[in-house]
Amino acid sequence: MKRSLYLSKSQYIRGIQCHKSLFLYKHHKELRDEISATQQAIFSSGTDIGVLAQNLFPGGVEVPYEGLSIAEQLKMTGYMIAKGVRTIYEASFEHDGLFVKVDILHRGDKGWELYEVKSSTAVKAVNYHDIALQYYVLAGAGIKIKKSCLVHINNQYVRNGKIEIDKLFAINDLTVDVVGMQQDVANNISSMRSMIEGDMPLVDIGPHCSDPYDCDFRGHCWQHIPENSVFDLRGRGIDKFAYYNRGQIAFADLPLDELNDSQRFQVEMHLNQDEQVDTDGIQEFLGNLWYPLCHFDFETFMSPVPLHDGMRPYQQIPFQYSLHIQRQEGGAVEHYEFLAEPNVDPRPDLIKAMLEQIPKDSCVLTFNMAFEKTRIKEMSQDFPEHAEDLNHIHDRVMDLIVPFRKRYAYRWQQYGSNSIKNVLPAFVPDMSYKDLEISNGGMAMDAYHLMCSETDPIKLELLRCNLLKYCKRDTEAMVKIHQVLVEMVFTWKLSTGIDH
Ligand code: SF4
Structure with a gap:
């Protein structure tokens, strides 16, 4: 043969x-x-x-x-x-x-x-x-x-x-x-x-390119797809390959009346390179926050084999957080952080640090709060001795994604996404994750797993350093985004002479 x-x-x-x-x-x-x-x-x-x-x-x-x-x-x-x-x-x-x-x-x-x-x-x-x-x-x-x-x-x-x-x-x-x-x-x-x-089979791209696995020839087969195509539309509800098969691929070719509201909005804003600001909405959102204002973000790991007692396979386990605190409006911003030692259950020390560092009754601002709230709720169940204090924090979590999700503030450079990785460059163009060795949650998780097997103290320190930089950048980004929203309202008030 x-x-x-x-x-x-x-x-x-x-x-x-x-x-x-x-x-x-x-x-x-x-x-x-x-x-x-x-x-x-x-x-x-x-x-x-x-x-x-x-x-x-x-x-x-x-x-x-x-x-x-x-x-x-x-x-x-x-x-x-x-x-x-x-x-x-x-x-x-x-x-x-x-x-x-x-x-x-x-x-x-x-x-x-x-x-x-x-x-x-x-x-x-x-x-x-x-x-x-x-x-x-x-x-x-x-x-x-x-x-x-x-x-x-x-x-x-x-x-x-x-x-x-x-x-x-x-x-x-x-x-x-x-x-x-x-x-x-x-x-x-x-x-x-x-x-x-025989000759190369004539197979066009389709749902099979990622089902059951992401095909490793995508770079080759998908090279005719332009940037900002039907495949970049956010959300569900349309059969993207049906449009592709009809030759409606680039944003400019898409029938806007067939898209859902959010996708039409994404395409129109992109084609017009436009932005939208609803200052009343932003002001209402900001008015629901209070001081001390904490900008808070977890990093988590998961493992198919539970690493410590009380853990389930693939459970998201917080091992790190970054916290920026502004104690009063216009006041200085202080930074706190926690990163677990490798190979121990990170949660007891992480909870202790959280409860010490987050001021009581403060507003705990997160970006896409479901993730942080779920982790806090899980820890309150797994560590009932801290349930009351953790639930107290849980009930005070607010979500910085709201003004973006509700489209009170939108710029075409978000590419239809409300993720902090898209909102940040759109609203704070001089700040990004590009200079960091670790630049997303998946890499942070890998770095933590590496820490657990690393024996070289210099490499271990480098991993710690990079993890700390990454998580800090997330809450720094939140501080900046919050500041941009405050300035938008301030500028609007100045320009209209309205003060309410
Ligand atoms: S990307 Fe892979 S799955 Fe898709 S058409 Fe090409 S070879 Fe087939």
Whole structure:
């Protein structure tokens, strides 16, 4: 068989998502997008979970990927089966030019059982394809599989002491579906191989470009899409590909009367490079705030494996905050901050610092308050001894996003978004996140995880420094945005002579 017709499991899944993606991967790999740090973190997390799940069937033997050729992996797997090994991790099989590695292959009482491990919290459609291919290859290689299962994270698990592996993971038996898909697998492989040998398939962009995965050929396939296209419209409610297929792609081509109010507003403001100011609305919003005024922002991490007692998988855990306090109107702004030490539950010290630093009865201004309020509420439930004080803060949280969400203030440079990352450059153009090593919440989360494994004190200090700078920038940005709103009202009063 020609080398290009060999298929690994990931290539088969790529072909299920899009034939063109598989074709490009086989013939023009160089056109792939660069992998982002976030994607790399997701891959690494998947690997860690796979190793942890091996403890569901302890005492097995691993067939390593690193350091062994495919032929050696196949040989080692065959040897272990012949020797009667009951559990093989990363067992390797080949059949008809297809190569798969099985996360866990276990010899149960009734025969072989196949377990695929994922760090997700539920079974997804793509998992059926994944396991069906493994079954197909193993059956072809002469292994009779009695049971085919997906192992995934149980997001209801709450850690209490040592990780309880059997509670952290949920096992779904997909045997019936997987067996029923075997003819489809054979047909899929056949059509993928014919496609690979032919001309590049004419597949246009579509929802499949991000379902089930973000395709890594987007940079290549989407290069004809201009900036400010139908795909940049915020909000839901329209089928963007329907417009694309009709050739209505750039903002200027869109039928405004078919868009919802907010999308029409985004397009019109952009085309006219316009802004909108409702000074009454801004004044009313500002009038609902009071002093001391705290500008407050959390950074959080989450992990598929709860790191400390009382945590659930993927729970957002605050590990850092930045706080700017203005004690009276026009007064100086003071800065406070907290960043947890790595490898301890950050919440007890973070709560203590919050309760010490946030003045009682102050107005706690956040940007998009649902996130901060939910974290505060969760901590009040997880640490009932502080519930009263945390709820006191919770009930005093206000939201700086309101004047932007209500369109009291809008500039076309926000590109339809009310996120602080878009509002800041629109209203405070001399301030941005561009000079920072860490410039978004995902990077902050990665940096915290890195801190937990870093042993070099200099690198650790650098991570701390960068995290502190980033979180501080968020609340500095809020101070500036608030100031801009105050100045807008002030200027309007001056220009109209109105003072109310
Ligand atoms: S970007 Fe879309 S069309 Fe292009 S290869 Fe990927 S999935 Fe296929």
